[in-house]
Amino acid sequence: MIQQIIFISILLVVGFFAYKSYSRIYKTIHLGKALDISGDTGQRWKNVLLVAFGQKKMFKRFIPAILHLFIYIAFLFTQIELIEILIDGIFGVHRFFADKIGFLYPIIINTIECLSVLALIATIIFLARRNLLKIPRLVKPEMKGWPTLDANYILIAEIFLVIGIFSMNGADSMLQKAGTDYFTNTGNLVISSAIGGAIFSGLEISTLMIIERVGWWLHILVVFGFLLYLPISKHLHIMLAFPTVYFSKLTSRGEIKNMPEIMNEVKSMMGLLTEQEIDPNADLPEFGSKDIFDLSWKNILDAHTCTECGRCTSVCPANQTGKKLSPRKILMDIRDRATEVQINIEVGAQTLNDYNDEKSLFDYISDEEIFACTTCNACVEACPIMLDPLEPILELRRYKLLTESAGPSDWLSMFNALESGGSVWQMPDQRFDWAKSLNEDSQN
Amino acid sequence: MKVYTLEEFASNNETPEIVFWVGCAGSFDSRAQRITYAFVKILNEAKIKFAVLGNEESCTGDPARRSGNEFLFQMQALQNIETLNMYKVKKIVTACPHCFNTIKNEYPVLGGEYEVVHHTQLIADLIKEKKITIEGGAFEGKKIAYHDSCYLGRVNGIYEAPREILRAIDSEYAEVKRNRSKGFCCGAGGAQVFKEEEEGSKGVNIERVEELLDVKPDIIAANCPFCILMMNDGVKNKGKEEDVMIYDISELIVQANKW
Numbered sequence: 001m002i003q004q005i006i007f008i009s010i011l012l013v014v015g016f017f018a019y020k021s022y023s024r025i026y027k028t029i030h031l032g033k034a035l036d037i038s039g040d041t042g043q044r045w046k047n048v049l050l051v052a053f054g055q056k057k058m059f060k061r062f063i064p065a066i067l068h069l070f071i072y073i074a075f076l077f078t079q080i081e082l083i084e085i086l087i088d089g090i091f092g093v094h095r096f097f098a099d100k101i102g103f104l105y106p107i108i109i110n111t112i113e114c115l116s117v118l119a120l121i122a123t124i125i126f127l128a129r130r131n132l133l134k135i136p137r138l139v140k141p142e143m144k145g146w147p148t149l150d151a152n153y154i155l156i157a158e159i160f161l162v163i164g165i166f167s168m169n170g171a172d173s174m175l176q177k178a179g180t181d182y183f184t185n186t187g188n189l190v191i192s193s194a195i196g197g198a199i200f201s202g203l204e205i206s207t208l209m210i211i212e213r214v215g216w217w218l219h220i221l222v223v224f225g226f227l228l229y230l231p232i233s234k235h236l237h238i239m240l241a242f243p244t245v246y247f248s249k250l251t252s253r254g255e256i257k258n259m260p261e262i263m264n265e266v267k268s269m270m271g272l273l274t275e276q277e278i279d280p281n282a283d284l285p286e287f288g289s290k291d292i293f294d295l296s297w298k299n300i301l302d303a304h305t306c307t308e309c310g311r312c313t314s315v316c317p318a319n320q321t322g323k324k325l326s327p328r329k330i331l332m333d334i335r336d337r338a339t340e341v342q343i344n345i346e347v348g349a350q351t352l353n354d355y356n357d358e359k360s361l362f363d364y365i366s367d368e369e370i371f372a373c374t375t376c377n378a379c380v381e382a383c384p385i386m387l388d389p390l391e392p393i394l395e396l397r398r399y400k401l402l403t404e405s406a407g408p409s410d411w412l413s414m415f416n417a418l419e420s421g422g423s424v425w426q427m428p429d430q431r432f433d434w435a436k437s438l439n440e441d442s443q444n
Numbered sequence: 445m446k447v448y449t450l451e452e453f454a455s456n457n458e459t460p461e462i463v464f465w466v467g468c469a470g471s472f473d474s475r476a477q478r479i480t481y482a483f484v485k486i487l488n489e490a491k492i493k494f495a496v497l498g499n500e501e502s503c504t505g506d507p508a509r510r511s512g513n514e515f516l517f518q519m520q521a522l523q524n525i526e527t528l529n530m531y532k533v534k535k536i537v538t539a540c541p542h543c544f545n546t547i548k549n550e551y552p553v554l555g556g557e558y559e560v561v562h563h564t565q566l567i568a569d570l571i572k573e574k575k576i577t578i579e580g581g582a583f584e585g586k587k588i589a590y591h592d593s594c595y596l597g598r599v600n601g602i603y604e605a606p607r608e609i610l611r612a613i614d615s616e617y618a619e620v621k622r623n624r625s626k627g628f629c630c631g632a633g634g635a636q637v638f639k640e641e642e643e644g645s646k647g648v649n650i651e652r653v654e655e656l657l658d659v660k661p662d663i664i665a666a667n668c669p670f671c672i673l674m675m676n677d678g679v680k681n682k683g684k685e686e687d688v689m690i691y692d693i694s695e696l697i698v699q700a701n702k703w
Contacts, residue, residue, distance in 0.1 A: 252599075252600070253599050253600075254545040254548070254595065254599045255550050256510070258554070259514045262514045262518050263518050265518075266518040266519055267518075267522060270519075270526075287514065288512065315626070315628075317631060317648045317651070321644045321646050321647065321648050321651050322645030323641070323643070371639075371642065372636075372644075374594070374629045374633040374634040374648065375510050375594075376594040376634070377598050378628075378629065381625050381626075397511065397512030398512040399512075400512060401512035402512065402513070402515065407511065408640075410640055411513075411635060411638055411639055414635070418507075418508055419516065419519075423468045423472060423503055424503055425468065427472050431471045431498065431499050431501055431502075432471070432501075434466070434471050435496070438445045438481070439446050442445050442446040
């Protein structure tokens, strides 16, 4: 009874704080510009099934994909056990499902246990890849400090989850053997009865009962902690990957988002618009993106979904040849700036309609980074969850070029040549002169 | 070999089967002009009635748009679309993946809808339809390494057409480590070719050329005039310009057939 009260109280407190922090994430994402993303729901659901649920793009790199798959499937299956824990905790019962679903129960629990072992192995290998092998993409400069800690915290929490499951189930199977009435027969749990036999044999029943409870509480408390930790962690991808993939771009990669306001301006300069279509009072707004308010909500969703795996950065031609640009850092910067803005609004230091903290994305991202991009789309191809680091880079370039008239001075001669002669190089020849020699030959 | 403009076609009340979009590099750069000549040769051999825009063509606007200069892009693009629509152009072929991408993917929303193919796609079809045949043996004992350009490959998903041609040329052709969707950029895209690179440990083109040289090729085959410019520099930087030649796939066909 006391356990029930404690459990329900913790559940309510966790629920309250979870609601607060997840609604902050929602608000942060919607600091971005409204953008209607709809159409072709068939293709969108197909992407969710194949890419998000099915992890299709993960398998471009087999080893991390397999390891990640173990943890992912273990996570999915453990939800069943989690539901049982919640029911047990709230109603003060023990293994609620055990006598309800009969022979299925040991099958499910044994599956979860096998997956937990695989997930534990994967977790240890992941820790080694980060901290011992120091895989290059996991130790880039933007990973210094918090991002590295964050990744390690998550992995260590996973180890505690598994310890919780096996102390709970291991002690439970010993208690079942001892014939304690309260401990419902679960059928044979292969791994945990082996663990129980090896570690807990010879312990008093009362000690076993304490171990079972400690395992149970450890498991659920780590889960609660995880839930509250996610919104400040890169690990949010376990939830956001699904909507992000659903809303990802379906049009050709080769098409950079059109700017209708500039198109119409140029059309009216060229006399291509009828009078009705020209709005003489239309103010030309600032172009491109300077801050998160100018990016779309999808760009900010991408930034929050990024789990900092760095596959984008590890294929970026600029990054791989020692330039400062890292597509992953662009997404991390957008997320961090958006979070900063949202917190400033929440604490009342700023208001949404009148936001001005004299900072912008350019305090996070330098010109040197955005102008090093070759638009090769390797980052877009590499991302396992279809994030698009390229679009914000181009938006920032647009702000520099169109609003500030800044940018690399080398480009000026190309711009001038385009403007005056319609070619990327200033040329004394006419464009068609290349054919002169052919056409003269054919006359002779 | 005479090359006719759309204007000449129009004044004779004739319509070409296809418009060859030459692009800035193919028109002005002396290295890339040789690709233009090779492709014109192939079109003639296949007896395809084609026209060019000649002086009415201007840059598609790709480097302007990717640099962030949308005004300049719109000016180029809308002008070109005006011209193309005036001549009621239906089908366009180009030897430049950047022109190809912009006309195919970015012109429709601006009012320019055409069927656009890259010259490697057209040539692969011509081989399949037996409109051109390729003499085997010209490259016997020579190893050809193939470089995927970003804008033909990863951006537009065209990996096989150029490879089909290479197989038809009947040479020992080699894949490099990062190929197809993992192809590594030559460093030119995103208007980079028109500016100095940012500070780093090496040039993007050097990184790519080193990878290509790893397979010990006699020839590097490419499908983009800008890749060829960048890799020419890279190969020179490595002191290999005497040993390794860089050609567009169309040039290889002309060489194979001694046209």
